[in-house]
Amino acid sequence: MxxxxxxxxxxxxxxxxxxxxxxxxxxxxxxxxxxxxxxxxxxxxxxxxxxxxxxxxxxxxxxxxxxxxxxxxVQMVFQDPYSALDPRMTIGASIAEVARGRTDVAQFLEMVGLPAERAGVRPGALSGGQRQRVALARALAGRPExxxxxxxTSALDVSIQGAVLNMVRDLQRRMGLxxxxxxxxxxxxxxxxxxxxxxxxxxxxxxxxxxxxxxxxxxxxxxxxxxxxxx
Missing domain, CATH: 3.40.50.300 (P-loop containing nucleotide triphosphate hydrolases)
Structure with a gap:
């Protein structure tokens, strides 16, 4: 730490x-x-x-x-999940880019509550909350301290803000970030x-x-x- x-x-x-x-x-x-x-x-x-x-x-x-x-x-997760990800890349490729060739993309998706099979989709196929989860997975792929x-959460619907906050709090405590x-x-x-x-x-x-x-x-x-x- x-x-x-x-x-x-x-x-x-x-x-x-x-x-x-x-x-x-x-x-x-x-x-x-x-x-x-x-x-x-x-x-x-x-x-x-x-x-x-x-x-x-x-x-x-x-x-x-x-x-x-x-x-x-040090890695950053930005406010706007729509502009934080390249719309031309699959989310798996986006995470792998930061992971520097490691092949554990599925692990990072599962960390943020997304199924591994979603790795092949592009950001446009995801909801705002799912995109923010991908942005967090991408940050974690850099192995930050x-x-x-x-x-x-400010750009997300109120209905999903709580789920994202719970995920963030759980990951922070579990990983000691x-x-x-x-x-x-x-x-x-x-x-x-x-x-x-x-x-x-x-x-x-x-x-x-x-x-x-x-x-x-x-x-x-x-x-x-x-x-x-x-x-």
Whole structure:
């Protein structure tokens, strides 16, 4: 197992004079074998931090460990299961591509609750929930020690979000994965996470065990909780 750490990470888009700071000197620890739920409103910098973790966004300053190189110990599952997979490739070929020639595609499909015989179909023949399962299987095929999951249920129907979350939680615990789980949904974060980090305007404003959502210290966290609809 491996931890994921961000040290004084800053990401700026544009010039120093006219650019936008999306991530502002973030220190964040994702302990080995645990799930850190990163929550915040749209535009808070969550997805930019996620992309920085896997090397898709260059850092303006700071460091990330392990260093993102694309592939390897850190793998990302994206929000949109429709654009995350090549529509021209069968799902088996898509998984095998990341597995680097290993032939255990069926194993990875079974891990995410899909029958091995579906390996020959293309993404267009699958539902949104099934595609997200394939995207997770593809990430697992890279044999990662850290998974970065960016809003992976927000594009899915409410009726299947729970099944995907249960699968993610089960896989994380069974495989001992380290996970940065990003969501704007506090209920989802509470369900899957050991630790919660709250992000606002590019900064981490609160960090601690998920129980902090019961007694938040920062005003912004309280505002997020107050905005959750209650029955």
């Amino acid at each position: 491996r931890s994921l750490t961000f040290e004084e990470v800053t990401v700026r888009f544009g010039s120093r004079r006219h650019g936008t700071v999306a991530v502002d000197r973030v220190d964040l620890a994702v302990p080995a074998g645990q799930v850190v739920g990163l929550v915040g409103e749209s535009g808070s910098g969550k997805s930019t931090l996620a992309r920085a973790a896997v090397g898709l966004v260059p850092l303006t300053s700071g460091r990330i460990h392990p260093h993102p190189r694309g592939g390897g110990p 850290v998974i970065v999951a960016d809003e992976i 380290t996970m940065l789980f990003i969501s704007h949904n506090l209920a989802v974060v509470r369900y899957v996470s050991d630790i919660v980090a709250v992000m606002r305007q590019g900064k981490i404003v609160e960090y601690g065990p998920v129980s902090l959502l019961d007694e938040p210290q920062h005003e912004y966290t309280r505002e997020l909780l107050d905005a959750v609809p209650r029955p």
